Amino acid sequence: xxxxxxxxxxxxxxxxLMFALVILMIFAATIGAANISFSxxxxxxxxxxxxxxxxxSCGYIDNTHAIIVLNLRLPRIILAALAGAGLSIVxxxxxxxxxxxxxxxxxxxxxxxxxxxxxLAIAAGAEYIFMGFGLVTISSFIGAxxxxxxxxxxxxxxxxxxxTTLLLSGIAMNFLLSSVVSLIMFFNRNRLDRIVFWxxxxxxxxxxxxxxxLFPLLIGSTLLIxxxxxxxxxxxxxxxxxxxxGIEVEKTKKILIALCSAIVASCVAVSGVIGFAGLIIPHxxxxxxxxxxxxxxPFSMIVGAIFxxxxxxxxxxxxxxxxxxxxxxxxxxxxxxxxxxxxxxxRKEL
Amino acid sequence: MNTAMLLxxxxxxxxxxxxxxxxxxxxxxxxxxxxxxxxxxxxxxxxLIKNISRILVPQKNxxxxxxxxxxxxxxxxxxxxxxxxxxxxxxxxxxTAMDVVLMGRSPYLKRFEPESMHDMDIAxxxxxxxxxxxxxxxxxxxxxxxxxQRVVIARALCQNTEIxxxxxxxSHLDLQHQIELMRLLKQLCSEGKKTVIMSIHDLNxxxxxxxxxxxxxxxxxxxxxxxxxxxxxxxIKEVYGIDVMIDKNPVTGKPHVIPFIKMN
Numbered sequence: 001x002x003x004x005x006x007x008x009x010x011x012x013x014x015x016x017l018m019f020a021l022v023i024l025m026i027f028a029a030t031i032g033a034a035n036i037s038f039s040x041x042x043x044x045x046x047x048x049x050x051x052x053x054x055x056x057s058c059g060y061i062d063n064t065h066a067i068i069v070l071n072l073r074l075p076r077i078i079l080a081a082l083a084g085a086g087l088s089i090v091x092x093x094x095x096x097x098x099x100x101x102x103x104x105x106x107x108x109x110x111x112x113x114x115x116x117x118x119x120l121a122i123a124a125g126a127e128y129i130f131m132g133f134g135l136v137t138i139s140s141f142i143g144a145x146x147x148x149x150x151x152x153x154x155x156x157x158x159x160x161x162x163x164t165t166l167l168l169s170g171i172a173m174n175f176l177l178s179s180v181v182s183l184i185m186f187f188n189r190n191r192l193d194r195i196v197f198w199x200x201x202x203x204x205x206x207x208x209x210x211x212x213x214l215f216p217l218l219i220g221s222t223l224l225i226x227x228x229x230x231x232x233x234x235x236x237x238x239x240x241x242x243x244x245x246g247i248e249v250e251k252t253k254k255i256l257i258a259l260c261s262a263i264v265a266s267c268v269a270v271s272g273v274i275g276f277a278g279l280i281i282p283h284x285x286x287x288x289x290x291x292x293x294x295x296x297x298p299f300s301m302i303v304g305a306i307f308x309x310x311x312x313x314x315x316x317x318x319x320x321x322x323x324x325x326x327x328x329x330x331x332x333x334x335x336x337x338x339x340x341x342x343x344x345x346x347r348k349e350l
Numbered sequence: 351m352n353t354a355m356l357l358x359x360x361x362x363x364x365x366x367x368x369x370x371x372x373x374x375x376x377x378x379x380x381x382x383x384x385x386x387x388x389x390x391x392x393x394x395x396x397x398l399i400k401n402i403s404r405i406l407v408p409q410k411n412x413x414x415x416x417x418x419x420x421x422x423x424x425x426x427x428x429x430x431x432x433x434x435x436x437x438x439x440x441x442x443x444x445x446t447a448m449d450v451v452l453m454g455r456s457p458y459l460k461r462f463e464p465e466s467m468h469d470m471d472i473a474x475x476x477x478x479x480x481x482x483x484x485x486x487x488x489x490x491x492x493x494x495x496x497x498x499q500r501v502v503i504a505r506a507l508c509q510n511t512e513i514x515x516x517x518x519x520x521s522h523l524d525l526q527h528q529i530e531l532m533r534l535l536k537q538l539c540s541e542g543k544k545t546v547i548m549s550i551h552d553l554n555x556x557x558x559x560x561x562x563x564x565x566x567x568x569x570x571x572x573x574x575x576x577x578x579x580x581x582x583x584x585x586i587k588e589v590y591g592i593d594v595m596i597d598k599n600p601v602t603g604k605p606h607v608i609p610f611i612k613m614n
Contacts, residue, residue, distance in 0.1 A: 002448050004465045101442055227461055234453050237441045237490075240405045241502075245509065246429025246457040291443035294464075 003292050010295055017302040024306055025081060028313045029073045033320040036065045044069045075211055076203045076316075077309055080326070082214045083203070083271045084281075084308020086263040088300040089222055091278025092285075093260050096236040096293055097253050098152075098161040102341060104279035105264045106334075108166070109147050109173030111275070114261075114268035115199060116177040116184075117143020123188045134269070137213065141265035147173050148257055201274035201327030203312050210270040217266050221259045222301060228252055229293035236291070274327045276334020277304055277311075283341070355417075356381040356545050357402060357513060362412040364397055371397045373569040379547060379562070381512075384539040386556035387549040388580075389566030390590055395549040396437070396517055398566070402547065403434040403515040415513070429457040433506035435516040439498055441490045447501045448486040451477055454508030476507035479534060495522040503531065514538075516548040520555065528552075532559040553607045557581055558599065565589060581605035 003010075030041035044066045087105060094103035105111050121139035154169040155161050181199060185192055231252050235242045242249045267274075281304040282296060289295050308326075311333070315326040357379040364372035371394050379385050387395050400406040402413050404420055413420045415431060423431065433454070441450070454476070455469040465473075477483040480500040490498060499522050506514050514535075520528040536559045538544040550556045556563060556577070563580040565572045567589045573580055586594045586607065593610040 002446070002452060002465065002470070004452075004470065007464065096443075099442055230456060230459070230461075233445070233449075234456060236443055237445065237450065237453065238436065238439055240400075240434065240436050241439070241453075241505075243405050243425075244403060244429060244432070244434035245453065246426040248425055286444065290449075291445050292449060 003294055010289070013289070014298060014302070017299065017306075021081065021302055021306050021309070024309055025077050028077050028309055029069055031313065032068070032073055032316055034065070034068050036068065040065060041069050045074075071207075075207050076312065078211050079214065079270060080203045080308045080312035081305035082211065082218055083267045083274065084277055084304040084306070084311075085222075085301040086214070086218050086267045086304075087274065087277040088281035088304025088307070089225060089297055090260045090263050092282035092293065092296050092300045093225055093232065093256055094278070095282055096232040097256055098155075098166060099236050099238070100161055100166055101283070101345065102167060102279070102338075104276065105144075105260070106273065106275035106277075107279060107338065108151050108170035109177060110144050110151070110261065110264050111268055111273040112174050112177035112181075113147025114140040114144040114265045115273045116180045117141070117146075117265070118269055119181045119184045122191055123184045134213075137266060137269040140269045141262055143177075144261040144265040144268070145258065147177065148261055152257075199273060200325035201272035201330075202315075202323070202325050203271050204323060214266050214270050218263060221263050222297070225256060225259055226294075226297055228256060229297050232256070232293045233291075236293075272327065274308075275331050276338065277307060277330055279341075280334050280337050281307055283337075355379075356383075356415065357547070358414045358417075359402065360412055360414065362398075362401060362408060364394075364401055364406065364408070366397075371569050372401065375571055377564055377571060377574060379545060381545055382539050382542045383545055383561050384536055384559060385545075385547045385562045385564065386560035387547065387564045387566065388551070388553060388556055389564075389572070393566040393589075394569040395566055399434075399515055399517050399547070399549055403432050404428055405434060426457055429509065429511075431511055432513045432515060433509040433511040435499075435502055435506045435514065435519055437517040438495070438522070439490075439502050441498075444489045444491060446487050447477070447482060447490055447493065447497075447504075448473065450490050450501055451482075451486075451504045451508050454505040454510075457509065472510065473504070473508050476504040477501075479507060480504040481530065496524060496527050499523060500527065500531070511544075513545045513547065516546070518549050518551065521551060528555060535559070553581065553586075554599075557604045557606065558602055577605055581607055 026042070026045060029045060030036070030038045040062070044061055047061060048070065091104045094105065094108065095101050118136050118140040120143070121136040151166070151169045151173050152161070155166040157165065185196070231242070231247045234245055234247055235249060235252065239249050282300045285296055285299045285303055289299055311329040312326045315324045315329050318324055355378050359375050359377050362372055362375040375398060387398065389395055397406070401408040408420065410421050411419055420428065451473045452465050452469060455465055455472065458469070459465065474483065477486060480503050482497065482500045482504050485493060485497055485501065490501060493501065499519060503516070503519060520531055523531060532555055535544070535546045535548070539546055539561070560577060562575065563577055564574050565580050565585065572589055573585060581596055583594050583596050586592070595608045595610065597606040597608055598604070599606045
């Protein structure tokens, strides 16, 4: 069965996944450290929906509880969903352009690049706002772009990017950039808490402002990336073939890498470095629905959002009142999966 | 300009850095010709193929198709004119053979346009011709080398181009599939549907099927002509450095190259 024949089926699954995501987000908003009952949390959420508010009476709502659900939990859940979606899309795209199933923004040091950029900007005290974007975000984007370009040029052999050189140059980049961040931290102890936040990855400091930064950028980049999904299919089967099929390979790769860097940078700027979502999610989606990027990219987006909301909810509620960094949770799932993939592809390359 | 002349190179040069790989190549390929490119390893066959299929961008005014410099065609125009089949294809992802063949329709589709029934029909026909229809739902990464090669050729047919350029397409195939593929390409040429340029190591296969042979040596065209002309013991000796005997194939009457092998 081809994409053409299965389009109706894919659309149905996509709608179902969207629905599952929304239900999950509502459910996640009802659980947490503060003792708010499920029905009460639902009431608070419903009371904010413009139409339903007039139809159903929502009963008594405790004001403190409303603040907890609407101002603390909900922005955080939305941000987790956005970051999960963004990182998973980037993972899927990187795996396609590098023709390498092990590619991931975290493993390749792109996230570290973004965090080093952000840390530099913070250390320099450059927290101004420029055309709606914080300089921290811009610096983080430059860091991400810089590291992907270095990693790619070091890793490639001719037009191929072998797994070993790709992973090694990613690791080297990670080492280099983490030491840069450590040095920045060492010299800027007064801003330590802000920089540490970027290193560990967390959605604890979520607010509407961050959502407004990430949301339009993510939607815009994703639509653009999606418009290249058939080209990406062909590039993932070989660059020479892609050229012969009339695709401007270098240009397409550059555009996709820039869009991905923007997504990674804005994800890192709002939530710090969160590893492995970009690796695991596209793999799971591929296993279930095949490798066609026209399916893979939108599905990775939704499944990635679901994954991140689950991980962040675990991070919030596992050890109250303490909070586990969400990066630690994703790595607990991701690192073993990464090792499993290495085992699998090792055999192929021998 | 002779209208029968489809592809032509004029003084084509190519270097990888300091190393000169192609040195003033002048060839002409007629429409509906089945043209074989032979020569020892490192003689520049693959580089020539990549130049005329624009995988490598040739110098301006050195490769012409329909009398127009190929650098002047847009990517999309060119992809409707020339299809390229690489030496080997390794796909890491689980595309089905049908998906891969359908990619050949890409030059004809708009950015968000999915493949239509019409595209499916073209793909099916290409897969019947290459005997790969039974593989359509299998993952390309799980196919054997020969099956994969035939799927990639089906994709090139699906691209519906005037010219198909193939880089050693038969090297990975068994005898039966070698003959089947050569016969198919020959048939497409003689029906006037395609013009084929392929590099090939097997001199006798080239002799049996090709209309024209380009013999390359050290980045230059050593000789160019029909098999009877090219397969000459002296020329082979000079290019390949081995002694051969040229016999006649008892069935087709085409030259048959037999190397002298001394056993100690």
